Amino acid sequence: MTKSSAPCNQHFVLASRPQGEVKPTDFNLVDRPMPQPGKGEVLVETTYLAVEPAMRGWMEDRESYVPPVKIGELMRGQGTGVVIESDNPALPVGTAVSGMIGWRRYLVSDGRNTPLQKLPEATVPATALNVLGLTGLTAWFGMLDVGVPKKDDTVLVSGAAGATGSVAGQLARIAGARVIGIAGGKDKCAWLTQELGFDAAIDYKSEDTAGRVAALCPGGIDVYFDNVGGEILDIALDNLAMHARIALCGGISRYNESGPLPGPVNYFNLIYKRSRMEGFLVMDYAKRFPEAITGLVQYLESGELRHRETVFDGFEQMPDALINLFRGGNIGKQLVAVKP
Amino acid sequence: MTKSSAPCNQHFVLASRPQGEVKPTDFNLVDRPMPQPGKGEVLVETTYLAVEPAMRGWMEDRESYVPPVKIGELMRGQGTGVVIESDNPALPVGTAVSGMIGWRRYLVSDGRNTPLQKLPEATVPATALNVLGLTGLTAWFGMLDVGVPKKDDTVLVSGAAGATGSVAGQLARIAGARVIGIAGGKDKCAWLTQELGFDAAIDYKSEDTAGRVAALCPGGIDVYFDNVGGEILDIALDNLAMHARIALCGGISRYNESGPLPGPVNYFNLIYKRSRMEGFLVMDYAKRFPEAITGLVQYLESGELRHRETVFDGFEQMPDALINLFRGGNIGKQLVAVKP
Numbered sequence: 001m002t003k004s005s006a007p008c009n010q011h012f013v014l015a016s017r018p019q020g021e022v023k024p025t026d027f028n029l030v031d032r033p034m035p036q037p038g039k040g041e042v043l044v045e046t047t048y049l050a051v052e053p054a055m056r057g058w059m060e061d062r063e064s065y066v067p068p069v070k071i072g073e074l075m076r077g078q079g080t081g082v083v084i085e086s087d088n089p090a091l092p093v094g095t096a097v098s099g100m101i102g103w104r105r106y107l108v109s110d111g112r113n114t115p116l117q118k119l120p121e122a123t124v125p126a127t128a129l130n131v132l133g134l135t136g137l138t139a140w141f142g143m144l145d146v147g148v149p150k151k152d153d154t155v156l157v158s159g160a161a162g163a164t165g166s167v168a169g170q171l172a173r174i175a176g177a178r179v180i181g182i183a184g185g186k187d188k189c190a191w192l193t194q195e196l197g198f199d200a201a202i203d204y205k206s207e208d209t210a211g212r213v214a215a216l217c218p219g220g221i222d223v224y225f226d227n228v229g230g231e232i233l234d235i236a237l238d239n240l241a242m243h244a245r246i247a248l249c250g251g252i253s254r255y256n257e258s259g260p261l262p263g264p265v266n267y268f269n270l271i272y273k274r275s276r277m278e279g280f281l282v283m284d285y286a287k288r289f290p291e292a293i294t295g296l297v298q299y300l301e302s303g304e305l306r307h308r309e310t311v312f313d314g315f316e317q318m319p320d321a322l323i324n325l326f327r328g329g330n331i332g333k334q335l336v337a338v339k340p
Numbered sequence: 341m342t343k344s345s346a347p348c349n350q351h352f353v354l355a356s357r358p359q360g361e362v363k364p365t366d367f368n369l370v371d372r373p374m375p376q377p378g379k380g381e382v383l384v385e386t387t388y389l390a391v392e393p394a395m396r397g398w399m400e401d402r403e404s405y406v407p408p409v410k411i412g413e414l415m416r417g418q419g420t421g422v423v424i425e426s427d428n429p430a431l432p433v434g435t436a437v438s439g440m441i442g443w444r445r446y447l448v449s450d451g452r453n454t455p456l457q458k459l460p461e462a463t464v465p466a467t468a469l470n471v472l473g474l475t476g477l478t479a480w481f482g483m484l485d486v487g488v489p490k491k492d493d494t495v496l497v498s499g500a501a502g503a504t505g506s507v508a509g510q511l512a513r514i515a516g517a518r519v520i521g522i523a524g525g526k527d528k529c530a531w532l533t534q535e536l537g538f539d540a541a542i543d544y545k546s547e548d549t550a551g552r553v554a555a556l557c558p559g560g561i562d563v564y565f566d567n568v569g570g571e572i573l574d575i576a577l578d579n580l581a582m583h584a585r586i587a588l589c590g591g592i593s594r595y596n597e598s599g600p601l602p603g604p605v606n607y608f609n610l611i612y613k614r615s616r617m618e619g620f621l622v623m624d625y626a627k628r629f630p631e632a633i634t635g636l637v638q639y640l641e642s643g644e645l646r647h648r649e650t651v652f653d654g655f656e657q658m659p660d661a662l663i664n665l666f667r668g669g670n671i672g673k674q675l676v677a678v679k680p
Contacts, residue, residue, distance in 0.1 A: 064612045065611075065612050229608070234603075248607075248608075248610055248611050249611075250611070251608055251611075254608065260605050261605070262602060262603060262605070263574075263602060263603030263604040263605045263606070263607045264603040264604070264607055265600050265601070265602070265603045266603070267588075267603045267604055267607065267617070268569070268588075268591055268594065268619075269619075270588055270617060270618065270619035271405075271588050271589075271590070271591075271619030271620070271621065272404045272405050272619070272621075273619065274619055274620055274621055274624055275618070275619055276616050276617065276618035276619070277607070277610060277616065277617045277618075278610065278615070278616035278617075278618075279608075279609075279610035279611030279612070279613065279614055279615055279616070280611070280614055281611065281612075281614055284614055
């Protein structure tokens with residue numbers, strides 16, 4: 001490959017800190033020189049990129065569990081790719097990899113400076129970024145280690161038709177719990193009950209969520225897996241069973257809001273119901289990823305665990321994919337196929 | 341004892357549901373017939389009665405972990421007494437007892453319908469209602485089982501000069517933690533640091549609490565034992581260390597407020613700091629009370645654990661004692677000596 005025939009190496013960089021909803025103009029699409037792999041390095045061509053609710057936080061100028069993305073800097077994100085040039089025998093040409101590639105078409109890595117994981121032959125990129133990626137791992141540890149559903153427990157999941165929520169709910173079902181999902185729209189709710197084996201689904205856009213939660217959980221909620229925060233967290237707190245566990249995974253209802261947001265009004269019910277509310281981050285469980293992957297692969301192979309992806313075609317759709325996620329347009333994992 | 345010479349058996353009954361602060365007129369002092377012990381029963385003369393923040397909740401018409409006290413009904417409360425008539429060989433005349441006596445001068449019990457615990461010879465009533473009563477047990481299980489302080493942890497306690505907070509903080513100190521107490525007033529703060537061995541104390545009435553917490557906890561708070569809720573809970577959430585534990589014991593700042601109160605604005609920090617917030621109630625640990633009492637007695641005897649009582653003289657002072665508690669007038673346990 002000569003320089004003159006080199007494909008364009010586009011990056012999306014952060015153009016501005018979002019105010020309210022993410023807008024396309026919060027990103028700039030820029031051309032960068034095609035990177036040249038040096039000694040021990042590989043050139044990776046991106047195949048799929050994932051978007052996640054957490055990205056909204058990374059775009060803000062606020063220290064959280066990772067540093068913010070700087071203005072003008074490559075947008076951070078998970079992706080898959082394939083090695084197209086290699087000076088690294090551990091990663092020969094044709095190797096499929098995943099990692100924190102960022103929103104770019106190509107990258108050079110020695111496999112460690114930007115850590116790349118080799119994907120098993122049988123793994124398709126969509127699966128690697130969804131149920132066998134950080135998404136599935138988040139559901140695994142959040143539900144099983146923090147939520148700890150037991151047989152016949154009543155488990156409530158918000159954002160249940162999203163990538164993490166859908167896996168979390170199914171893991172609770174596999175553990176023997178009765179699982180109720182909250183999602184926005186009839187299609188999502190139908191997917192939960194008809195394909196994923198949820199016992200019930202609540203369409204928060206058209207139903208009285210508080211009334212339906214109370215009616216569906218007459219004995220209270222034993223585990224609440226929270227992806228949304230806000231009003232639905234308050235409803236969950238209002239309907240706790242004794243010794244309930246709330247696994248705080250995210251709060252997508254909050255991410256596009258600015259200024260101080262109200263906290264959970266009913267938190268005091270944690271005392272009356274001797275319950276706990278606990279936050280977690282999947283990277284804390286890195287040492288235990290192999291055990292979770294083994295379990296997830298087993299459930300995938302047995303057909304007990306299903307997944308779905310909403311795929312936009314074309315690298316230039318990255319901002320729209322993220323916006324779609326915040327508008328709830330996705331069912332399952334929102335991805336972009338970089339080269340349609 | 342004949343009826344004509346019988347002492348007056350006064351009761352305090354609930355006169356009205358409190359609006360805002362508890363007022364003396366929320367109670368009625370009424371004369372009730374002197375109870376006569378029947379077969380297998382004892383007559384107990386009350387010696388001390390305790391008041392607790394939780395009483396504010398019991399006075400409201402709202403189901404929580406115990407039913408509300410009804411209007412016109414005897415006010416619920418812990419106390420100690422002495423058996424003055426007995427037809428029960430297990431509880432001979434002169435036996436000192438404790439239990440949920442209620443705000444009354446005399447009661448009749450067979451020892452089970454109103455459960456009475458015999459006090460060991462060496463136990464003074466004040467201790468039985470404080471560090472060796474439900475107060476000390478609340479501190480024990482809340483701090484050691486929910487907070488779980490480890491050596492060199494930084495532990496923050498609010499309401500630290502109150503009965504539960506002062507014991508909880510000392511138990512954390514005994515566990516090897518660095519302990520910071522928040523209390524209202526210089527006298528309380530001096531008691532914490534000069535007598536109870538707290539490493540530091542913050543006077544929330546005269547100091548910038550947020551600034552002082554941040555300065556005293558540069559590595560963050562590992563355990564926060566919350567007796568107050570409100571703004572101080574938010575400050576604690578804003579200063580969590582990684583994997584912190586918040587033990588929710590109470591929320592005295594909330595009890596005199598009406599209508600929906602703001603929840604903890606910074607609850608989302610539980611995710612960033614992979615932390616948990618957990619409510620508990622001491623009665624859930626009833627089976628383990630003996631182990632806690634053994635531990636508390638041992639620390640009392642070694643002098644590692646100290647306690648203090650604020651005692652009002654005279655049964656008629658019960659409402660004022662409760663009001664004093666909510667105004668922060670007490671150091672340690674607020675009691676009333678029924679017969680001064």
